[in-house]
Amino acid sequence: MRVLLLGGTTEASALAHALANRGVSAVFSYAGRTGAPIAQPLPTRVGGFGGVDGLVDWLEAENITHIVDATHPFAAQMSQNALTASAITNVPLLVLERPAWVAEPGDTWQHVPSTEAAVDALPDRPTRVFLAIGKQTLPLFATKPQHHYLLRLVDAPDAPLPLPDAQPVIARGPFTEADDLKLLSDHQIKVIIAKNAGGSGAEAKLKAARFLQIPVILIDRPVLPMRHVVGTITEVLEWLGHPARLGV
Numbered sequence: 001m002r003v004l005l006l007g008g009t010t011e012a013s014a015l016a017h018a019l020a021n022r023g024v025s026a027v028f029s030y031a032g033r034t035g036a037p038i039a040q041p042l043p044t045r046v047g048g049f050g051g052v053d054g055l056v057d058w059l060e061a062e063n064i065t066h067i068v069d070a071t072h073p074f075a076a077q078m079s080q081n082a083l084t085a086s087a088i089t090n091v092p093l094l095v096l097e098r099p100a101w102v103a104e105p106g107d108t109w110q111h112v113p114s115t116e117a118a119v120d121a122l123p124d125r126p127t128r129v130f131l132a133i134g135k136q137t138l139p140l141f142a143t144k145p146q147h148h149y150l151l152r153l154v155d156a157p158d159a160p161l162p163l164p165d166a167q168p169v170i171a172r173g174p175f176t177e178a179d180d181l182k183l184l185s186d187h188q189i190k191v192i193i194a195k196n197a198g199g200s201g202a203e204a205k206l207k208a209a210r211f212l213q214i215p216v217i218l219i220d221r222p223v224l225p226m227r228h229v230v231g232t233i234t235e236v237l238e239w240l241g242h243p244a245r246l247g248v
């Protein structure tokens with residue numbers, strides 16, 4: 001057995017520890033988006049594979065027997081490539097994906113299908129926005145330059161930000177509700193834009209928004225073809241034939 005673990009999430013890192021603890025032969029893969037990715041207890045490669053063809057070649061060269069896609073729910077290109085490469089090579093694929101967040105009493109959420117739709121959903125009058133979506137799609141918000149944008153980024157920006165009134169805060173999750181209550185209050189945030197990532201690591205801002213009665217524009221997940229999806233590390237271990245012990 002030799003597993004490819006596609007990472008970049010809190011859950012992927014937890015799975016890496018579970019595999020390492022069991023002595024499972026596995027390679028952890030990062031896209032290389034952040035400057036100092038969290039060290040993993042597995043052999044780690046960094047960077048794209050070169051599309052489907054590159055991934056197919058890599059799977060064969062590395063004698064991979066199982067693929068676990070534990071990427072972020074919005075990493076749709078990587079997930080689609082993994083699915084296609086799995087079909088071509090007959091290497092079985094399992095997706096570890098946390099359930100989407102669901103609104104609770106007290107939440108004021110507006111669901112939108114894309115980041116472009118989130119831009120459209122912002123009001124015309126200037127307001128203070130917590131843009132909790134990472135850095136890749138920030139330029140889309142340049143069409144609404146009248147707003148003040150608070151950005152939470154993993155790395156300090158290495159180029160001028162595409163927004164005229166933006167303040168970056170450099171921080172890496174998981175975040176606590178107390179921290180996010182302070183962040184939203186200190187910056188007098190009036191609306192939050194977030195991706196429906198699910199999981200616990202980034203949920204604090206939604207709990208803080210509920211408490212402070214701040215509306216949230218929530219971007220829906222990209223839709224992918226039908227895949228074998230599980231929600232827990234225990235299920236991944238069972239799929240790999242390494243059932244969980246107490247405490248995973």
Ligand code: NAP
Nearest residue numbers: 007008029030031048049050051071072074075076077078
């Ligand atoms: P994406 O758009 O789906 O992927 C674009 C390309 O990046 C892929 O085609 C692949 O390049 C490479 N790539 C992505 N994930 C990879 C991985 N784990 N290992 C090796 N190559 C990978 O992905 P993304 O949205 O930019 O996300 C990049 C990474 O950040 C992922 O690992 C994801 O889990 C993590 N992340 C994403 C978000 C988000 O909101 N999108 C949030 C938090 C963390 P090739 O085609 O060359 O193979």
